Amino acid sequence: MTLLPGYDLGPEAAALREEVRAWLAENWKPSQTGRATFYLEVDRAFTRRLGAKGWIGIGWPKEAGGQGRSAAEQLVFAEEMSRANVPIGGHIAVRDIVGPTMIAFGTEEQKKEFLPAFLKGERSFCFGYSEPEAGSDLASLKTKAVRDGDDWVINGQKLWTTWGDKADYVFLAARTDPDAKPKHAGISIFLIPTNTPGIDVRPSMAMYGHVFCSVFYDNVRVPSSAILGGVNNGWKVINHALASERISMGAAVAQVQNIFDQLTDYIRATSVGGKKLSSDGTIRERVGILAADIEVARQLAMRSVTLADSGAMSLSDAAICKVFTSELAERLAETAFDILGSNATLDGDSPDVILRGQITQQLTHAINQVIGGGTNEIQRTAIAQRGLGLPR
């Protein structure tokens, strides 16, 4: 397999790359047939093995029980996990978002209760953000929490909750001050076990072949200690949580590159009607276009890593990386359809499928990447207004 050359991220990162590869060879034995593993699947046993190795806290500060690795090392780790196509759905939420946010905003009791369990891979989270009338405009959320003595009582509905059917806890955004102005000043974050009475999880099938959930909250009673970061301080917590996702950008690029590498490998090895696919001028042109785009995505991710290390990454820089990479993921899959034909559109366990269904998986998941975490339209507006200074 000929790949685009790698970058020199320093001796520590290179050593970690070798360590991760060796560890994966011992600890991840994917099946070689049928539908390929999808990286957002939940595999609790694998998550616990990662926890035992200390890698769920790979980027957390040492005083919080983590390894305090640099952004470059975290990037290398994310790249290797993506290339190995391991299931990270059981821990990615706590590793990249909930854990760092709790370190920043949690009480000592919360840290003592949650962080050791996170590090062992023994407690998973989903996110309760979007609602029927609050998607991109998250500040308009209506799920409300009303104080009742020392407790809070929560009522409302959340939508499109990934891992809602599997997670142990939900990281829930609810309105605790209905009169707050601006609207986002009246939101709080609650950490709630998903088996709390009054929570009703209804899974439905998403385009990418995995479920997401509608979750109903009907007089769900939780103690005050379930609030993270203080009452009405949820917007700050949410923004911190989004910023914590920065290393995920490197992982997203590695996922795209992983599919691209498999595509070029297939093209090199395949002939149709006695003619090598690799000798087709149209295919070569489109491979060249994708290769250049992947190099751009890698460079944008590298910039994010560098800026993250120096604490200088802006919302606009993160948005640029997210927009380009997520839309590249769509282009890659559609180009693969054009090159490979209908066999690439078959399900992963169909008899004649190419690349074990990863192209269809890639395309449908790429849509999720474009519309999730702040749609790309929201991101472009952020680039224009916050990055370029155009008027609001």
Add this chain to the structure above:
Amino acid sequence: MNAIEKISEQDRDLFRQSMRGFLADNWPAEKALVLSGDDVAIRKTWSGLCGLGAGSLGVLDDAVGLYEALMLMEEFGRAAAPFPLIDLLIANTVLSGHAPVEPLLGSLQAGAVMPAFAAGAYDGDPNAGALACNGETVSGNLAFVELLPDTKYLLALVEDGPRLALIELVQAGVQIAATPGFAFPAYTRIMLDSAKAQLISLPAQAAQDLNLIFRIGMAARAMGAASRAFELVLGYLQVRQQFGQPLGRFQALQHKLANSKIALDGARLTLFNAANFYDQKSDDWRVFASAAIAASASLRQVALETQHTFGAIGYSEEHEAPRHFRRVHADLTRSGGVRRAREELATYLLGSI
């Protein structure tokens, strides 16, 4: 020594700022069209730039290298300045250490005379022409060569060898014709009939590498031109009022500008990454250079969106934007352009046909 270890980011910023400041004083972009026809201004500005350090870029063992050259090419793109920096970088790369041409090289580095580079059979554009050697003379036609009034020497690649032919342009057997088009000043076609030349043998890979350096220089200049036009339109959106509000408040335009910003960042990062690898003497610089040139295709969209956003104001030849639009499209088409770079990437990943 590793160039990157010797040059700090602060030093690079200072270099860029000094060049940008010098150009702003001596070659403001809004006067570029007039200045390009002013022999005195061209001579004075180029020799001034050489005195500031441009003349020694690429000299063997010098601390500064391709990274700084691309920075300056970007500045030339911004200023619509046609100076032969990459040509001189190639002269420095090949001629340094060749005793017979040391005096000439000194004059080139001082900016007293100007070089021009032509890749001939290595160009990638089938209409770029080629040279053939016969003893110490060369014959053939070369197209799309950038000449300025003080351009006295042509550096042309010759397939036989490969070799680099050093040709004095003022001699019998050399005819030059302008071929006006998008590029300004106009390209020229050079017809050589048994013209005298000094021929310098090159290592096997060197001809391709010199052409790749030239091509990435063109991409950097295009990036500078696209960046300058983008900044102009960004300012325009803040002040131009339509429908009772600044144009920049309209989401349709904000998103066009956001797309352009993404394209510019991608082009800039990939170009300088390739230069870093070159300066670190890594063989991988070639594939990164091809990727950067291929990625520069997005600059065309930046140039188009700039024109669309300006509307009729930017459609006027009195405006600065049209010269940047032409520069982007001319430079991205040179030497096989984007399509050739894509094929190079395909060859790297899929093998040759």
